[in-house]
Amino acid sequence: MADDEQTTAAIPIGAEPMRREPMGTTGAVAICTAGWLVPGLAHILLRRWARGVVFAVAILAMFWLGLEMEGRLYGAIPEQPLHTFAFIANAGTGLAYVLARVLGYGVGVLSSPNYDYGSTYLWVAGLLNYLVMLDAFDIARGRKE
Amino acid sequence: MSHFTALLVFALIVSTVFAGINKPTLGEQLKYGIFVFISFLAVALVVGWIMYPFPF
Numbered sequence: 001m002a003d004d005e006q007t008t009a010a011i012p013i014g015a016e017p018m019r020r021e022p023m024g025t026t027g028a029v030a031i032c033t034a035g036w037l038v039p040g041l042a043h044i045l046l047r048r049w050a051r052g053v054v055f056a057v058a059i060l061a062m063f064w065l066g067l068e069m070e071g072r073l074y075g076a077i078p079e080q081p082l083h084t085f086a087f088i089a090n091a092g093t094g095l096a097y098v099l100a101r102v103l104g105y106g107v108g109v110l111s112s113p114n115y116d117y118g119s120t121y122l123w124v125a126g127l128l129n130y131l132v133m134l135d136a137f138d139i140a141r142g143r144k145e
Numbered sequence: 146m147s148h149f150t151a152l153l154v155f156a157l158i159v160s161t162v163f164a165g166i167n168k169p170t171l172g173e174q175l176k177y178g179i180f181v182f183i184s185f186l187a188v189a190l191v192v193g194w195i196m197y198p199f200p201f
């Protein structure tokens with residue numbers, strides 16, 4: 001009873017229902033993969049609707065602003081190993097990264113005054129999504145509410 | 146977008162995500178988010194002023 005009251009008091013944004021049974025590792029990884037492909041989707045699948053929508057809007061807005069500021073999306077180039085870190089950060093936005101690359105966005109305009117800011121936005125959008133994925137993993141495994 | 150606006154938007158988005166990840170209730174999220182947002186701005190302004198006299 002006391003445990004129920006504590007759990008209810010810790011409900012995140014809005015009246016979001018709790019998942020009582022922790023998922024197995026496979027399920028949690030599948031949820032995280034969905035969250036990697038579409039930022040916020042993992043939380044939505046875990047019924048943390050409000051948080052999922054907030055994360056999706058925040059991360060995709062940051063990604064879009066990075067492209068608008070003519071930042072660069074890095075690819076995996078074996079000859080330039082230092083670019084690997086930038087690639088890993090960029091790839092965190094999942095499908096948005098793939099779509100932007102396929103459609104030719106994120107070329108990066110070095111002469112633009114916002115180039116560095118744009119590239120940083122693009123990196124941080126991906127890195128934030130990795131954090132959101134880890135949060136979703138913990139929720140799915142029952143370590144967090 | 147001016148660089149200061151870029152800083153404001155960056156701080157707003159990152160503090161929103163940090164608050165959502167780190168705090169469970171809406172009240173705590175708001176408090177923590179505002180704290181992180183103000184911290185971002187304060188640190189950026191202080192570091193900016195410290196770096197101001199540097200010629201590089």
